Amino acid sequence: xxxxxxxxxxxxxxxxxxxxxxxxxxxxxxxxxxxxxxxxxxxxxxxxxxxxxxxxxxxxxxxxxxxxxxxxxxxxxxxxxx
Numbered sequence: 873x874x875x876x877x878x879x880x881x882x883x884x885x886x887x888x889x890x891x892x893x894x895x896x897x898x899x900x901x902x903x904x905x906x907x908x909x910x911x912x913x914x915x916x917x918x919x920x921x922x923x924x925x926x927x928x929x930x931x932x933x934x935x936x937x938x939x940x941x942x943x944x945x946x947x948x949x950x951x952x953x954x
Contacts, residue, residue, distance in 0.1 A: 879907060881932065891918075897947060904944050905932065919944055
């Protein structure tokens with residue numbers, strides 16, 4: 873098994889936070905990632921949507937819509953059952 877991919881994000885206070893990429897999925901032409909913080913994995917993973925900025929570069933954004941978040945969680949739970 874290969875080493876898991878790491879992603880570094882910068883929070884609102886310009887602190888760098890390392891994450892391990894746990895999962896990548898696509899739902900209805902929208903892409904998402906599941907990330908586990910390396911420093912505090914006990915707090916659980918986070919799910920972020922992959923959007924594109926004005927230059928066409930991928931950016932990670934927080935999912936603010938409860939229905940969208942619930943749909944992603946439902947798909948992830950279905951994957952776990954398979």
